[in-house]
Amino acid sequence: MYSDLTFGHDDELIDELRDLDYDQDDYGLAEHDFRDLNFDDDSDGGADIILDVPYVPTDEKIVQAMLDLAEVSSKDVLYDLGCGDGRIVVAAAAERNARGVGIDIDPMRITEAIEYAAHTRVEYLTHFFEGDLLEADFSQATVVTLYLLDLVNLQLRPRLLDELRPGTRIVSHSFNMGDWKADQRQDFSGISLYKWIVPAKVAGTWQWQASSGETYRVELKQKYQKVTGRAWIDQQPALLTSALLQGDLLELILSQDTNSRPARFLMRCQAKQLLAAEGDLQATPALKITRA
Ligand SMILES: C[S@@+](CC[C@H](N)C(=O)[O-])C[C@H]1O[C@@H](n2cnc3c(N)ncnc32)[C@H](O)[C@@H]1O
Secondary structure, X not given: OOOOOEOOOOHHHHHHHHHOOOOHHHHOOOOOOHHHOEXXXXXXXXXXXXXXXXXXXXXXXXXXXXXXHHOOOOOOEEEEEOOXXXXXXXXXXXXXXXXXXXXXXXXXHHHHHHHHHHHOOOHHXXXXXXXXXXXXXXXXXXXXXXXXXHHHHHHHHHHHHHHOOOOOEEXXXXXXOOOOOOOEEEEEOOEEEEEEEOOOOOOEEEEEEEOOOOEEEEEEEEEOOEEEEEEEEOOXXXXXXXXXXXXXXXXXXXXXXXXXXXXXXXXXXXXXXEEEOOOOOEOOOEEEEEOO
């Protein structure tokens, strides 16, 4: 079945796409035989297009699972990077009323996507354009969907972390993101879906006043969404028993020592401050006093 494929890129990566154990009956790939795969796409009959990822559409059932995992709603702006025939963007618009943008380097795919959106009567919610996903501006997304390859995800990773707003959800079909571990993973008949929530940048030393009058200080280190650190209460070393970051929300649990009652602060990272997001325990925003 794959014998006549011609690939211009690392064969190991392609094996990952080949190895996706699709069952044609389950996933309706009959019309999208892998024999179509070709990185050097000349489907427009003109200039040779070098694809970073071959065209393999996501099965409709998996599209639904991706939208569910991303919790797409009418408040969202979904970007599908390498959008193919636009099915993810169109489904998000048609079924969730979400706005969507699809970017693909192959003009034939963009033509198909625009036609599909028109046929489904969701043109007013969707926008498709020809472009290189590695260079396109996707900073306005609240949800990003990917069906690329590990290596392409890794190339995108620094931009996803730097340019997307904290809290933006990223859902990837089949491929992960290296040592940026997913916040959630779901498996469907051998297909894995991964979800990440873009974390705020919280590394550094922060100080705030509690309503009890005490001065709290934490020195936080961060690797993606994982936060560790040290704490002081009124200049005395204290215990930071838990530091959890999800998007722009940071929960810190601190206590003076093992015998004292822990204080829990839920803070929202906003405009370079950590603002109280719950309760009245925190009297002032936490401000950064040095860089990590
Ligand atoms: C595996 S398909 C996924 C299609 C669609 N997202 C889906 O899930 O049904 C990958 C898509 O990425 C596109 N693509 C490959 N390299 C690209 C690049 N550098 N910039 C934009 N699109 C690219 C291909 O043309 C193809 O349509």
